[in-house]
Each structure stands twice: as structure tokens, then as C-alpha cells.
Amino acid sequence: MPAPSATYAFLGPEGTFTEAALLKVPGAAQASRVPASNVNVALDTVRAGSADAAMVPIENSVEGGVTATLDAIATGPELRIVREVLVPISFVLVARRGVRLQDIRRVSTHDHAWAQCRLWLDANLPGAEYVPGSSTAAAALGLLEEDCHYDAAICAPLVAQEQPKLSALAEDIGDNSGAVTRFILVSRPGILPERTGADKTTVVVPLPEDRPGALMEILDQFASRGVNLSRIESRPTGQYLGHYFFSIDADGHLEDARVADALAGLHRISPATRFLGSYPRADNQETVVEPHTSDDVFEAAKKWVDGLRPQIGSPESGSGASPTA
Incomplete structure (x- = not known):
């Protein structure tokens, strides 16, 4: 973890x-915090050494994976996920003071926020045009600019509360009141967080060959070792049509024998596999380990095989004589 x-x-x-x-990370409230215009800029700031770590969104309970993050951490100089944070999501519709709901023709926000408010928008602003924003806060603050080309924004309640020139025209407009976004704290490769028993390991696995059974081979590396997957998403590599990588979250830590063995199997079939880190789960949910996949059983199996190795010999030594000789 960063200091x-x-x-x-x-x-x-x-x-x-x-x-x-980010403010949920111990010490972050007192630390220097640098806003970035997009996910790539935030991560490149870490890669360049200008920041020790970056907080970025990776998954939403309604919309799934945040593709900008999945793509950005899958390429370029390697990074490590050292922590995850879960944040409940609530949205408000804001506009400059004096603007009425019936005056709104164009609405700006981040695409994930727009997707999470579709039902409310269809019911209350059926003809509103969507204007993509780099973030919900950026969309709201854009309303304060003289040349703003939209009428309202969807953002967090905090933004409306802190901007006296903006007013909230509608609150809690999300379609799912239980929506949660998962964020990850990313740093340069270094010492991994210790195993807690409630951990998650993230990897990126390029599909080595587009053929029947190729994905099954990847999944079998986890299934045969009793490693549960909490998330798997495919993303195009951008190299050519039909070429994909898989972004995977697995339950467990690199220090767990079953996880380490699964990663070794992945590397054998897809040498370009990228390890993105093992880190504590934000929900503290302990990993359920079947008895036959525990560390003790893996160690016992290794010792058993090692005990068989001395029996290996050559015919010339006489140790490998046929029972019929």
C-alpha cells in the first residue's frame, strides 16, 4: 500500500x-489528491511516477465492467491492484438555478450513469438528448461554463450541495436503489498485500488461439483446482477482429496453493497472461475452500510425488528392471 x-x-x-x-482509503483524506480527466490519464500518472496510486472504477452492479479501465490496465507497463472499494451510487438531476424540468432538452453525464437512470429519463424526460461526459462531476460543473451546450446533468448529490449556482431538480433518480460501483486502487508493481482469507486475484488472459475449447481450457485451470471466479469478461484486444482477452477475478490469493497452481496452468497455455494483483475483498467475505483444494492437501500431494522421484532410474542402473525379467 502507498504510504x-x-x-x-x-x-x-x-x-x-x-x-x-478514494477518501475511504486510510490516510487519503490528508494526502495529496490529483484529479485526472479520464482513466488512462490517471493510470499513466502512476506509471510515470507522478502519483503513487490511482483510484478508478472497474465494475458496476447494474452495467457490469467499466471498459475504459479493463482495457487500460490490460496493456502498457504493468500495474497492480492493491485495494478495492465499494461505493453505493445515488444520482440527482441538476441544472443552473432558474431552469425548470420542462426546459431541459439535453442532459450530460457519464455513460454508466445515463444507463442507470434510463427508466426515470424515459418517464420524465422522454425526448432528452444524451451528451456524453467524462464523469458525472465534470458534466455537472460544465453547466457553470458560459458556452455550455446542454441544460442539465446527472451527478452525485454532493456536487449539487457544494455548488450554489446549481439546484437539484430531482433526487434519487437511479433505476436501482441498491446500485453499487466497485473501484480499485492501482499502484506500480511492488509488495503484494498479505493474504487475509477474504481475498481476490485479478488476471488478464489473452485467448491464445480462437478454436473450439480454447476458453474451456482457461476455465479448467480454475475449476480443476477449486478456484471460484467472481467475474469474467471478454474484451477485444484491438489487434484484429475476433482477437480477445479475458479479464478475470478469482476468489483467493496468490499465496493460496490452489490459486498459484491455477496461475501456473494459465501461463502454460497463455504465456502472455498478466497478473494484476491479489488484494483483500471490500466485502470481507471469506473464501470457501473445499477440503481437497486446501493448502495442506496440495502440500501433501507434492510430498507424495517428490517421494516417488527417487524411484526413477535408467535400465543400465538396474533400478528399472522389468518384473518379468
Whole structure:
């Protein structure tokens, strides 16, 4: 983990859900925090050494994976996930003071926020045009600019509360009141967080060959060792049509024998596999381990095989004589 005096980058501007996630990291409230215009900029700040770590969104309970993050951490100089944070998501519709709901023709926000408010928008602003924003907070703050080309924004309640020139026209407009976004704290490769028993391991696995059974071979590396997958998503590599990699979250830690063995199997069939880290789960949910996949059983099996090795010999030594000789 970065030191308390670390510099953190986050998907900005100030007031985003990402900053709220960052503020849950011990010491981050007192540390230097640098907003970034997009996920790539935040991660490149870490790669360049200008920041010790970056907080970025990776998954939403309604919309699934955040593709910008999945793609950005799968390529370029390697990074490590050292922590995850879960943030409940609530949205408000804001506009400049004096603007009425019936005046709104164009609405800006992040694409994940727009997707999570579709039902409310269809019922209350059926003709509103969507204007993509780099973040929910950026969309809201854009309303304060003189040349703003949209009428309202969807953002976190905190933004509306901190901007006196904006007013909330509608609150809690999300279609799912239990929506949660998962954020990850990413740093340069270094010492991994210790195993807690409630851990998650993230890897990126390129599909080595597009053929029947190729994905099954990848999944078998986990299934045969009793490793549960909590998330698996395919993303195009961008090299050519039909070429994909898989972003995978597995229950467990690299220090777990079953996880280490599964990663070794992945590397054998897909040498370009990228290890993104083992880190504590934000929900503290302990991993259920079947008796036959425990560390003790893996160690016992290794000792058994090692005990058989001395029996290996050559015909010339006489140790490998046929029982019929």
C-alpha cells in the first residue's frame, strides 16, 4: 500500500464517486489528491511516477465492467491492484438555478450513469438528448461554463450541495436503489498485500488461439483446482477482429496453493497472461475452500510425488528392471 504521505490520482474532477471511493482509503483524506480527466490519464500518472496510486472504477452492479479501465490496465507497463472499494451510487438531476424540468432538452453525464437512470429519463424526460461526459462531476460543473451546450446533468448529490449556482431538480433518480460501483486502487508493481482469507486475484488472459475449447481450457485451470471466479469478461484486444482477452477475478490469493497452481496452468497455455494483483475483498467475505483444494492437501500431494522421484532410474542402473525379467 502507498504510504500515508502518498500522492493519489483519481478520475476527476472533485466530487466524483471515484473521489468518494478514494477518501475511504486510510490516510487519503490528508494526502495529496490529483484529479485526472479520464482513466488512462490517471493510470499513466502512476506509471510515470507522478502519483503513487490511482483510484478508478472497474465494475458496476447494474452495467457490469467499466471498459475504459479493463482495457487500460490490460496493456502498457504493468500495474497492480492493491485495494478495492465499494461505493453505493445515488444520482440527482441538476441544472443552473432558474431552469425548470420542462426546459431541459439535453442532459450530460457519464455513460454508466445515463444507463442507470434510463427508466426515470424515459418517464420524465422522454425526448432528452444524451451528451456524453467524462464523469458525472465534470458534466455537472460544465453547466457553470458560459458556452455550455446542454441544460442539465446527472451527478452525485454532493456536487449539487457544494455548488450554489446549481439546484437539484430531482433526487434519487437511479433505476436501482441498491446500485453499487466497485473501484480499485492501482499502484506500480511492488509488495503484494498479505493474504487475509477474504481475498481476490485479478488476471488478464489473452485467448491464445480462437478454436473450439480454447476458453474451456482457461476455465479448467480454475475449476480443476477449486478456484471460484467472481467475474469474467471478454474484451477485444484491438489487434484484429475476433482477437480477445479475458479479464478475470478469482476468489483467493496468490499465496493460496490452489490459486498459484491455477496461475501456473494459465501461463502454460497463455504465456502472455498478466497478473494484476491479489488484494483483500471490500466485502470481507471469506473464501470457501473445499477440503481437497486446501493448502495442506496440495502440500501433501507434492510430498507424495517428490517421494516417488527417487524411484526413477535408467535400465543400465538396474533400478528399472522389468518384473518379468
